[in-house]
Amino acid sequence: MRSARVSMNAVSLKDRIRLLPAVCLLLLLAGSGCTLPGPSPTEFESVSLGKDQWQFIGGDWEESAEGVMTPPRKVADEHLAFNTSRAYTDFEAEFDFRWNIQNCGAGLIFRARDARHYYMAHFPCTGQQYRAEHFWAAISKVDESGWVHFLQKELVSGAPSEIGIWHKVRLVVKGPEFRLWVNGRPQPVVRDDTYAGPGFVGLESFNARDPDTIGPYGDPIVNIGAGSSFRNVRIRGRKDGSVAWDSEPKPIRNYFYPLGDTPLGKWQYASSLGRAPNGDLIMKLAVAKEHLVPGAVQVLLRSTDNARSWSEPWKLPEALKSGSFHTGPDGLLRLHWVQNEPPFRILTAASSDNGKTWGDIEERGRMKFAKGLEVGNAYVGKIVELKNGTLLRFGYAVGPNESVHGAIKEKGGVRYWGPITEADFGFSIRSTDGGKTWSDPVDVNGPNPSPHYFMVAKETGSEVSAAETRQGHVVALIRAYTSPWMWESWSTDGGKSWSPAARGPFPMYAATNSMTSTASGYLVIAGRHPGVGLQVSRDDGMTWRTTRIDTPFYANGFSLEVEPDVVLYIYDGKYSDPQVRAQLIRVTPEKAEPVRVSGG
Numbered sequence: 047m048r049s050a051r052v053s054m055n056a057v058s059l060k061d062r063i064r065l066l067p068a069v070c071l072l073l074l075l076a077g078s079g080c081t082l083p084g085p086s087p088t089e090f091e092s093v094s095l096g097k098d099q100w101q102f103i104g105g106d107w108e109e110s111a112e113g114v115m116t117p118p119r120k121v122a123d124e125h126l127a128f129n130t131s132r133a134y135t136d137f138e139a140e141f142d143f144r145w146n147i148q149n150c151g152a153g154l155i156f157r158a159r160d161a162r163h164y165y166m167a168h169f170p171c172t173g174q175q176y177r178a179e180h181f182w183a184a185i186s187k188v189d190e191s192g193w194v195h196f197l198q199k200e201l202v203s204g205a206p207s208e209i210g211i212w213h214k215v216r217l218v219v220k221g222p223e224f225r226l227w228v229n230g231r232p233q234p235v236v237r238d239d240t241y242a243g244p245g246f247v248g249l250e251s252f253n254a255r256d257p258d259t260i261g262p263y264g265d266p267i268v269n270i271g272a273g274s275s276f277r278n279v280r281i282r283g284r285k286d287g288s289v290a291w292d293s294e295p296k297p298i299r300n301y302f303y304p305l306g307d308t309p310l311g312k313w314q315y316a317s318s319l320g321r322a323p324n325g326d327l328i329m330k331l332a333v334a335k336e337h338l339v340p341g342a343v344q345v346l347l348r349s350t351d352n353a354r355s356w357s358e359p360w361k362l363p364e365a366l367k368s369g370s371f372h373t374g375p376d377g378l379l380r381l382h383w384v385q386n387e388p389p390f391r392i393l394t395a396a397s398s399d400n401g402k403t404w405g406d407i408e409e410r411g412r413m414k415f416a417k418g419l420e421v422g423n424a425y426v427g428k429i430v431e432l433k434n435g436t437l438l439r440f441g442y443a444v445g446p447n448e449s450v451h452g453a454i455k456e457k458g459g460v461r462y463w464g465p466i467t468e469a470d471f472g473f474s475i476r477s478t479d480g481g482k483t484w485s486d487p488v489d490v491n492g493p494n495p496s497p498h499y500f501m502v503a504k505e506t507g508s509e510v511s512a513a514e515t516r517q518g519h520v521v522a523l524i525r526a527y528t529s530p531w532m533w534e535s536w537s538t539d540g541g542k543s544w545s546p547a548a549r550g551p552f553p554m555y556a557a558t559n560s561m562t563s564t565a566s567g568y569l570v571i572a573g574r575h576p577g578v579g580l581q582v583s584r585d586d587g588m589t590w591r592t593t594r595i596d597t598p599f600y601a602n603g604f605s606l607e608v609e610p611d612v613v614l615y616i617y618d619g620k621y622s623d624p625q626v627r628a629q630l631i632r633v634t635p636e637k638a639e640p641v642r643v644s645g646g
Contacts, residue, residue, distance in 0.1 A: 090140070093247070093279040098131040101293055103161055107249070115279070116146070117251045119272040121622050123299075123597050128158060128248035130291040135244040137283025139217045143276050145171045145209050149599040149621075151252050151577065152274035156219055157245030160292040164188050165241060166250055167217050167226050170576030171207070171274075173599070174555050177461065178528040181205035182553070182576065183228050185236045186594070191639050192298030194594035198236045199552075199576075201530050202228045208459075212277070219283075244286035249276055252577065252597040253622065300640040301596060301627040304329060304356045304616065310343050311335035314626040316616045317344065318428065318559075319604040320371020322379050322400035326350055327608060328371055329616065330362065331626055342367075346401060352608040353630055354643055366395055366404060370559075372429040372437070374480040382481055384413055384426045384441070392484055413475065414486050415443065421469045422446035425509075428559040428604065429481070432514050437477040438541045440490070440510035440522065440558075445469030463527065470507030472524050476541045490522045490535045492544040506533050506547050509558040515586040516567035523571065525555055534587075551590050552581055556601035560617070565610035568633045572615050574601040580615075580631065582638050593638055595629060598622040612641060 095109040103126040105118035117125035134156075143152040153168025166186050175182070184199040205213060205228055216227040222239040225232070251273035305314060310333040317330040327349040334342035344367040345359035369381025379397045381404070384390055390413035395404045415421045426441035445467045455462040473487035491506045508525040515521060520541055524533040534550035537543060557573025564570060569583040577597035581590045596617075603617030608630070616628045630641035 088282045088284065090138075090280040090282040093129060093281060095127075098129050101128045101130055101161070101291065102126070103128075103297060112277070114275050114277045115249065116275040117249075117253070117273045120253070122253055123622075124297060125251045125253065125273055126155070126161060126248060126297070127250075128155065128161065128246055128291065130246055130293075132285045133244040133246050133287070133289050134219075134281070134283045135242075135286055136220045137247075137281055138219075139215075139247070139279070139281045141215050141276055141279040142212045143169065143215065143274055144212045145169075145176070145274050146272050147171075147253065148176060148209060149173055150273040151250065151597070152276070153250035154215070154217060154279075155246075155248035155250055156217070157241040157243075158248060159241070159245050159289065160295040161297055162188065162190055162192070162295045163241060164245065164248075165219075165224070165238070166194065167215070167224070168194075168250060169213070169228075169274075170594075171209075172553075172555070172575040172577070174527065175553055175575050176207040176209065178526075178530075179207050180530045180553060181207045181228075183226060183233055184576070185224055185226060185233075187238060187240055189240075190298070192300050193580075193638075193640065194577075195637075196576075196592035196594070197238055198234055199592055200233050202231060202233070204231060205229055244289050246291055247281060249279075298640075300642065301629050302643045303625050304347055304349075304353075304628050305331060305333075305345070305359055305626065308333060308345075308359060310345065310359070313337050313342075313624045315342070315618055315620075316603050316626050317367075318370045318381075319606040319614065319616065320379065321373060321606070322348075323373050323377050324400045326400055327353055327606070327614070328379070328401050329356065330369075330371070331359070332367070333359070337620075337624070348401070352612075353614045353628065363404065365407060369393075369395065370428045370439075371401075372431070372481065375435065376480065380481065382429060382439075384424065384439075386423050386425050388421070390414075390421075390424055394481065410481065411483055413484070415469075416486075419443075419469055420446050420467075424473075424487075426475075427510065430512055430514070430520075432520070432540060433518065434540070435478070435480075436540045437481055438474050438512065438520065439476075439484075440472065440474050440512050441487075442472045442507050442509060443469055443487070444507065466503045466505060466507065472506045472508060472510040472522070474510070474512070474522070474537075474541045474544070488541070488544065490524065490544045491533070491547040492535065494546060501546075504533060504547055505529065506535075509556070511557050511559070511561035511571055511573075513561045513563040513569050513571075515563070515569070517586060519586070521569070521587040523550055523554070523557070523561065525557070526553070551587075552592065554579060554581065556603075558602070559604045560601070560615060562605045562607050562613050564607050564613065564633055566633070568611060570605065570613050570631065570633060570638075572601070572603060572605060572617070572631075574599070578617060580638060582633055584633075584635065591638075595631070595640075596627065598627070 104122035153166045158164030181202045218225040224236040253273045313334040315332040329347040332342040344362040348357040368383040392410040423444045430438045512522040520537040532550035533547040535547045555574040561571040580593045598619035600618040600620035
C-alpha cells in the first residue's frame, strides 16, 4: 500500500483527473457505492418546440424567445406535447416548471409509445392545496383506462407553492427504477416495470381556472389560464431508434353527461343521488342560466339501466330543492333536509310513486346544539345507511362570527380566516327509526380523554365524508384548511361517539357526499386533488391508492354504488365545464377501472 501511495504522488494533477473514472469504478467494485452521475455518459441535449418533432393533443404549444414552453390558453381536460424525435430507455432529464394558474398540473412524460401508455413525473396544483403551502410531487402510470394511476405521491419539504415560482426538477430513469429530485431534494425511489422498453418523452399540463377577477360569492369569474410553463428542458441518454411513435391512439374520455343541453340553462350542479323503491336511479341537479346566481331550477333525472342512460329532466318543486334521497323501510322514497339557519328544522317529503310526485313537507324535529353554543349556520350532507339500518348524516357548524369556513379577508396576496371557535366543528346526527327522529349533533372530533393536557383547536369545522367498514366501524374524513391531509375520525358504536380527529391519509377537498362502501367492503371517495381524484382502500381505511380520473375544477359530487363494486360518481366541472359529468367506476381487488358508457 505504501508503494501505491508513492506511485500516486508521482502522478501529475492532470493525469490524476484522467484517472478519476477508473478509480471510481475500482471503488465501486470494492463496494464503496461510488456511481457515475447518470444513466449514460452522453451530453445533455436541449428540448425545443422549434427544432424537434412534436405531436400536440389539446392544442399547439408555444415557445417564447426566452425558451419558455407553454400550452394554449383554452379549455382542455389535458394538454399533451409528445416529442417524437427521439426515444430513450434510460436517461437523465432536467427541467424547470412553474404553475401559471391555481388549478393545473405540470408533468414530464417518459417511456411513451403512444398517447395512452406512459409514465409521468408530475406536480398537481389544486386550490386549497397550494394556498396552504402543500407542494406535492408524484410519479404515475397512464394506461389504456385513460386514468393516471399514482405509483408514488410525496409532500415536498422546502418548496413554496405560490403561483408563478420556477422549480427545478431532475429525473433519472434507469431500468425499472425512477429517481426524482425537486429543487435539489430527493424523493422516494419508485420501481415499476410495466413499460420496460424504449419510449418518447413529452410535457403535460391541464387548465382549470384562473382567478384574475373575483366575482359574486367570492368565486373567480370564469377565465381559463395557460396551465403550467416549462423551460431549460434537457435530456441525456442513449437514443433508441427501434421504436416508432404511434399517432393513432388518443386519450380516452371516460366521463359522460347525464343531462345534455337544456333550455333551462347551461350551468349544472350536482345535488343528490338515490335509489327509488322500484330500483330506478334518481338524480337531482340544479340548472341555472347564469353561473352562481339565485334562481336555479331543480330537476330530476331517472335511469332504469343503472346509469347507462337517463330520462329527460322534469322540474322539482322549489320547496324540495335542498333534499337528499333515501328509500325508507316503509318502501317510500323521501327527500330529507335540514334548514341551515336556526332553528334548524329537520324536514322530509315523501313520494309513493318513485319520485314522480311528492307529498307535503313534514317536520321531524329540530337539530339542537349544546346549550350556549352560538351556531349561526349548519350544513348537512347525504344520508349514510349502516348495515344494521341506522341512518347517519354528517355536517359542519359555523359560528355567527367571521369563522374559518365563512368570512375571508385578503391583503397583499394573503388570505386571513376568522378564528376557530367552539361553534366551528364537524358533526353527525343519527336515526334508528328510518329517519322519523334524529339525535342531537355529536362532534366528530371526539373528546380529549386527558383534558389537562390541552390540544390546539383542530380545523374540523368543515365538510365531512363517511362510510362503514366491513367490521361495522365508521370512518369519517374531514376537509382541512391548512393541514396537508384530511382529518380522520372513527366510530365503533354506529355514530354515537367518535375518536379524537387525527391527521388523515391524503389531501382532498369537495368530497362531502362522495364516499361509498361497496359490496366487497372497498372504501371509495372522490373529490378535488389531484385534479379530480379517486381514493380507494381495500383494507378498511388503513391504506389508500390514488388515481386521477379527470381534471376540471370543482368536484363537489355525489357517489352511489349501483352494482356490486360499481360506483356512480357525478361531479361539477363548474369553471372549465358548465355541465355535470358522471363516471362509472369498478373496483376490483387489483385496481379501479372505468366502466365505459355509450357517449362517454
